[in-house]
Amino acid sequence: MEDHKIVQRNIELQREWYGEPLGDRVRRLVVAFDVSQAFLAEVLGISAPMLSQVMSGRRAKIGNPVVLARMIMLERKCLTPDVASGRREALLAALEDVRDARPTVGRDSFPVAAAETPSPGSTEDGAILVALREVAEHEDLVEAAKRLDDDFPAIADLLRRAGRGR
Numbered sequence: 001m002e003d004h005k006i007v008q009r010n011i012e013l014q015r016e017w018y019g020e021p022l023g024d025r026v027r028r029l030v031v032a033f034d035v036s037q038a039f040l041a042e043v044l045g046i047s048a049p050m051l052s053q054v055m056s057g058r059r060a061k062i063g064n065p066v067v068l069a070r071m072i073m074l075e076r077k078c079l080t081p082d083v084a085s086g087r088r089e090a091l092l093a094a095l096e097d098v099r100d101a102r103p104t105v106g107r108d109s110f111p112v113a114a115a116e117t118p119s120p121g122s123t124e125d126g127a128i129l130v131a132l133r134e135v136a137e138h139e140d141l142v143e144a145a146k147r148l149d150d151d152f153p154a155i156a157d158l159l160r161r162a163g164r165g166r
Contacts, residue, residue, distance in 0.1 A: 007056065009060075022054050033083075039095075128158065132162035141160070144159050
């Protein structure tokens with residue numbers, strides 16, 4: 001297969017797998033954080049040549065799910081007020097946080113970093129349960145949990161805990 005056809009096929013696969021070409025996603029991060037592609041590769045935990053190959057479509061996928069999880073973490077951090085404002089200190093702190101993160105990747109937790117996810121019984125977890133109880137009745141929380149159980153078991157568990165009043 002000719003090189004340009006391989007690249008086009010890989011870009012189409014990226015659209016299917018990741019929602020859009022990875023080159024577009026990575027370029028947005030480079031601009032948002034005002035860093036070089038090589039520095040972003042270091043933050044993500046991938047070599048600069050590998051990131052370049054993924055961006056250009058010479059490779060179709062990111063092989064390491066933790067690298068993808070870090071990329072999604074950075075995309076989410078772009079939505080926080082401090083990072084969105086472009087404050088240099090906030091940008092650098094977000095990059096450092098993601099570089100140091102060891103996100104877990106699993107069926108119910110893709111991607112989740114320990115620092116971003118409250119552990120059951122934590123103060124933040126308790127605040128979430130209280131907020132759910134304020135907006136929904138016990139029966140509604142339990143019913144919502146039943147409906148979500150098969151497809152979103154972690155959310156269903158949270159709703160069940162809120163419905164139990166714990």
